[in-house]
Structure formats: structure tokens, C-alpha cells
Amino acid sequence: MAAIRYSKQREAIRMYLLSTKSHPTAEAVYNNIKNEHPRISLGTVYRNLNLLVEQGEALRLDCGDGVDHFDGDTRPHYHFACRGCGCVMDLEMDPIDHIDQIAGAGFDGEIQGHRVLFYGLCPDCRK
Amino acid sequence: MAAIRYSKQREAIRMYLLSTKSHPTAEAVYNNIKNEHPRISLGTVYRNLNLLVEQGEALRLDCGDGVDHFDGDTRPHYHFACRGCGCVMDLEMDPIDHIDQIAGAGFDGEIQGHRVLFYGLCPDCRK
DNA sequence: ATTGTTGCAAATATTTTGCATTGTG
DNA sequence: CACAATGCAAAATATTTGCAACAAT
Numbered sequence: 001m002a003a004i005r006y007s008k009q010r011e012a013i014r015m016y017l018l019s020t021k022s023h024p025t026a027e028a029v030y031n032n033i034k035n036e037h038p039r040i041s042l043g044t045v046y047r048n049l050n051l052l053v054e055q056g057e058a059l060r061l062d063c064g065d066g067v068d069h070f071d072g073d074t075r076p077h078y079h080f081a082c083r084g085c086g087c088v089m090d091l092e093m094d095p096i097d098h099i100d101q102i103a104g105a106g107f108d109g110e111i112q113g114h115r116v117l118f119y120g121l122c123p124d125c126r127k
Numbered sequence: 128m129a130a131i132r133y134s135k136q137r138e139a140i141r142m143y144l145l146s147t148k149s150h151p152t153a154e155a156v157y158n159n160i161k162n163e164h165p166r167i168s169l170g171t172v173y174r175n176l177n178l179l180v181e182q183g184e185a186l187r188l189d190c191g192d193g194v195d196h197f198d199g200d201t202r203p204h205y206h207f208a209c210r211g212c213g214c215v216m217d218l219e220m221d222p223i224d225h226i227d228q229i230a231g232a233g234f235d236g237e238i239q240g241h242r243v244l245f246y247g248l249c250p251d252c253r254k
Numbered sequence: 255a256t257t258g259t260t261g262c263a264a265a266t267a268t269t270t271t272g273c274a275t276t277g278t279g
Numbered sequence: 280c281a282c283a284a285t286g287c288a289a290a291a292t293a294t295t296t297g298c299a300a301c302a303a304t
Binding site: 003005006007008025026027042043046047050066067068 | 267268269270271277278279
Binding site for chain 2: 062064078080082083089091092093094096099100102103105106107108109110111112113114115116117118119120121122123125126
């Protein structure tokens with residue numbers, strides 16, 4: 001049953017995700033980890049990111065650019081994607097889970113949740 | 128300045144999108160169009176879907192499966208993705224544009240809009 | 255006649271996977 | 280020692296693009 005063993009690569013990826021708020025892609029994680037682990041491969045990064053997401057230690061985000069982004073902050077929160085510079089930011093905002101009720105009214109299926117991405121201009125690009 | 132000319136392929140794609148509520152992928156559009164237009168190529172389907180989206184005659188949807196889906200109904204509305212069968216449905220629901228205000232409170236950038244996908248079990252899979 | 259559009263194939267881009275080797279428990 | 284994890288390269292998937300032939304205006 002596939003016990004999970006320690007690996008310094010996975011640990012480095014996990015630590016990097018916890019250290020940044022940049023919501024990096026797999027490629028970006030790879031580039032940042034490469035300094036410490038010059039022989040790490042992109043395949044290993046993908047494998048471990050998938051594993052971390054499965055284990056609930058990271059979130060996979062879709063930021064609308066067709067590439068997966070990852071977030072070490074697994075608390076439920078909302079994201080914002082800037083149309084100017086493409087950066088992805090966390091939003092500090094009140095929960096909006098009530099929209100599930102709105103969606104469920106008059107719908108015969110079962111609404112289990114939602115995925116939201118806000119977009120616009122980030123503080124820097126707005127200027 | 129690149130005037131857009133008529134093409135029966137584009138017209139067939141447009142008509143197919145208007146005729147279905149299935150939110151097809153490019154591949155699905157291709158397979159459905161092929162009956163009428165056996166020599167159409169997938170590249171042409173992609174080119175025309177992109178064109179229709181640019182012209183505002185179709186929507187590109189992200190349904191969470193990593194593949195682009197397309198919708199001929201360009202009126203603003205919300206979508207639901209079933210975790211059971213993978214189908215994508217329209218939701219008849221009250222607008223929830225007020226979430227932009229909630230997101231914008233305490234955010235220094237400019238919220239221009241949002242992208243929401245609801246998920247759960249469709250009426251059939253719920254049974 | 256001009257030039258937008260197509261079919262086809264090759265090219266990109268992103269992510270996954272097979273396999274021999276290495277590392278963990 | 281058993282087997283999970285790695286590095287590497289090749290494969291799989293989704294989408295775009297170069298180009299010569301074709302079609303719309």
C-alpha cells in the first residue's frame with residue numbers, strides 16, 4: 001500500500017511552497033529548487049507536487065493561464081489574477097459560501113462546492 | 128486589417144455551438160462537424176473557435192479538466208461540472224456579481240470580474 | 255486578382271510515464 | 280533487503296503554426 005518515504009527533494013518542494021506567496025507553476029518551483037538541488041528533474045517536481053496535492057499539503061490552482069499553479073497555503077481562501085502582470089495574489093475577504101445555496105436553488109443536482117477566481121488589476125498595475 | 132470572410136467550416140462550428148448545451152471541447156466539436164465536413168481538420172476547428180471567442184460569438188470555459196470547453200451561449204451565466212460523469216451544465220440562478228464587492232473590500236487593486244465554476248453531482252449522478 | 259481560410263503536418267507546451275539506478279526504512 | 284523515489288528521456292495530451300493549395304470577395 002505504497003508507504004510514503006522521506007525524500008529531500010519533496011521536502012525542499014514543500015518548504016519552498018510554504019515560503020512563497022507567489023503561487024508558482026511546476027516550472028517555477030523547479031527553477032527555484034534547482035539552486036539547492038542541481039540534479040533534481042522536472043519529472044520529480046511534477047510527481048511530488050501531485051503527491052502533495054493528494055496528501056492535502058498543497059493546493060492546485062487554475063489561474064486562467066492554462067498552466068497549473070500551486071499553493072502551500074491549504075486553508076480555504078480566494079485568489080486574484082492580475083490581467084496586467086499576470087501575478088496571482090491571495091484575497092483577504094469574507095467567505096462567500098452562500099453562493100452555493102444560490103446556485104442550488106432550482107437545480108436538481110447536488111452542489112458540493114465552487115471554484116472562484118477574481119481578476120482585474122493588481123495594486124501595482126492599477127497605478 | 129484582416130477582414131473576416133465567410134467560410135462554411137466556421138459557420139458549421141458556430142451552428143453546432145448554438146445547437147448544443149453540452150459545452151463541447153475542440154475535439155468534440157471536431158468529431159461532430161466531421162460528419163458534414165469530412166475533410167475538416169482539427170487545426171481549423173481550433174482556429175475558428177479562437178476566432179469566435181475573440182469576436183464574442185462563443186465563450187471559452189474552463190471546466191476544471193484541463194481541456195478548454197466552448198459555449199455558443201454568450202449571455203453571462205454560470206456553469207456546473209459533475210464530478211460523477213464529467214458533464215457540464217448551465218445553472219439557472221440569480222446573478223452573484225455582489226461577490227466582486229466582497230472581494231474588493233480591503234483589496235488595493237481593481238476587481239474587474241470573476242470566474243466561477245460550481246461542482247458536485249448532476250441530477251442523474253445524484254440518484 | 256487579392257488575400258483570408260483550409261488541410262496537413264510539424265512544432266510547442268505542459269504534464270506524465272517507463273525504466274534502470276539510488277536512497278530510505 | 281524490499282521497495283519507494285529519483286533522474287533522464289521518451290511518450291502522451293492539448294493546442295498552435297508554417298505553408299502551399301483553395302476559396303471568398
